[in-house]
Amino acid sequence: MTEIVSISLENEMDLVLAHKRSMKVAEKLGLTVATQTTFATAVSEVARAVIEYTDNGTLAIGIEQNKTRYVLKANVTFNSEIKLTSGDEGFYYAQKLVPEFELTGQNGAYIIDMKLGLPRSLKLDAVKISILKKFFQEEQPLNPYEEIKRRNSHLHKLTAEQEEELRRTKLIDEKKTEFISIASHELKTPLTVLKAFTQMAKTTKEPVSDRLKGILNKIDLQSTKLNSLVQQLLDISRAENGNLQYNLKQVKLNSFIIEQLAVMQSIMPNHTINSTLGDDADVMIDTLRMEQVFSNLLGNAAKYSNINTDIEVGSVLDSEGYITISIKDQGIGMSADTMTSIFDKFYRAEDVSKTHAGLGMGLYITSKIVTDHGGKIWVESEEHKGSTFHFSLPSCCIV
Numbered sequence: 001m002t003e004i005v006s007i008s009l010e011n012e013m014d015l016v017l018a019h020k021r022s023m024k025v026a027e028k029l030g031l032t033v034a035t036q037t038t039f040a041t042a043v044s045e046v047a048r049a050v051i052e053y054t055d056n057g058t059l060a061i062g063i064e065q066n067k068t069r070y071v072l073k074a075n076v077t078f079n080s081e082i083k084l085t086s087g088d089e090g091f092y093y094a095q096k097l098v099p100e101f102e103l104t105g106q107n108g109a110y111i112i113d114m115k116l117g118l119p120r121s122l123k124l125d126a127v128k129i130s131i132l133k134k135f136f137q138e139e140q141p142l143n144p145y146e147e148i149k150r151r152n153s154h155l156h157k158l159t160a161e162q163e164e165e166l167r168r169t170k171l172i173d174e175k176k177t178e179f180i181s182i183a184s185h186e187l188k189t190p191l192t193v194l195k196a197f198t199q200m201a202k203t204t205k206e207p208v209s210d211r212l213k214g215i216l217n218k219i220d221l222q223s224t225k226l227n228s229l230v231q232q233l234l235d236i237s238r239a240e241n242g243n244l245q246y247n248l249k250q251v252k253l254n255s256f257i258i259e260q261l262a263v264m265q266s267i268m269p270n271h272t273i274n275s276t277l278g279d280d281a282d283v284m285i286d287t288l289r290m291e292q293v294f295s296n297l298l299g300n301a302a303k304y305s306n307i308n309t310d311i312e313v314g315s316v317l318d319s320e321g322y323i324t325i326s327i328k329d330q331g332i333g334m335s336a337d338t339m340t341s342i343f344d345k346f347y348r349a350e351d352v353s354k355t356h357a358g359l360g361m362g363l364y365i366t367s368k369i370v371t372d373h374g375g376k377i378w379v380e381s382e383e384h385k386g387s388t389f390h391f392s393l394p395s396c397c398i399v
Helices: 013-029 035-053 089-095 126-138 144-202 210-240 252-266 286-303 336-341 362-372
Strands: 002-008 057-066 069-079 101-105 109-117 249-252 272-276 282-285 310-317 322-328 376-379 387-394
Touching: 002 013, 002 035, 002 101, 002 126, 002 144, 013 035, 013 057, 013 069, 013 126, 013 144, 035 069, 035 089, 035 109, 057 109, 089 101, 089 362, 101 249, 144 210, 210 362, 249 252, 252 272, 252 286, 252 310, 282 286, 286 310, 286 322, 286 362, 286 387, 336 376, 362 376, 362 387
Parallel strands: 272 310
Antiparallel strands: 002 057, 057 069, 069 109, 101 109, 249 282, 310 322, 322 387, 376 387
């Protein structure tokens, strides 16, 4: 059946719509006034009976091709705990008005089909039916009630689509997290073995040529990078499952920052790291996890900046006991759109993904670690003018 009109049957107001829409469809088809009235009355009687038993009925009116002839069809579906038969009053009367009437039901789900053969003189075809359907799609509501129904129906449809999209997204995300977890664990063991054998080869007392030493160093470096990526994947999996573990201990923040900057400066010899630290404070942190935060933020600052540029690190202790650490670079910066998504899992700006390698995991993990420590993380940036990442941590004086 090609559906022309659909109406939900919820209350008595819908009887008016059912009658008027049935009349209008029959009229647009070119049927006589008597036939229009007969068909609309049959539809109304069935709708009235359905509304007496339930508020979940649906009426669909359309055109169906039956061999070489077209028929005007009204289809009503509804659920009811009451067992119904064709002998019920409304249904019985409707059967007297239309040539074909069929009621089927199973387990409380009912379907009623009413059919009226259309004269061949109407010369219906697919094009005319399509025009008829378009007419009713574009027609204005008959009254304010129908306008409200249409709006509610549109909203319900949008809500259903959004819920389905969320369900699919959640399912895909769960599958992705499961794959990441399995793949990361499978990769970790051979990587550990590879790195161990590389270290053994580098420290052997047997003669090794300079060329071979260079190759071993490259293998060791790439193994370290790959091991870091695998660790990030594992962290994402743990974060998603709520299993990111922390071993908190009290430390002096300024001493910890200075130590991290010294380590990172040796790793990034092509950049100068300058620091301006404010008042010191004790903080409760997992030092290994917080090392990840500094490594990710300082590593990104160098990655997206030209060589021989400065990276500025500062800290401020506010009156409420929170320390804000800022890392400022002179790099490529980012757009407003990018800033809204920069801490999302696997997010990478389209222009950056073409020029810089990465999986979009570092900042997601960084934000997770910071928030799990009771802090916040945010960014200020302007394209071609650099970025400043800020994150806050509560000091031990906060109760």
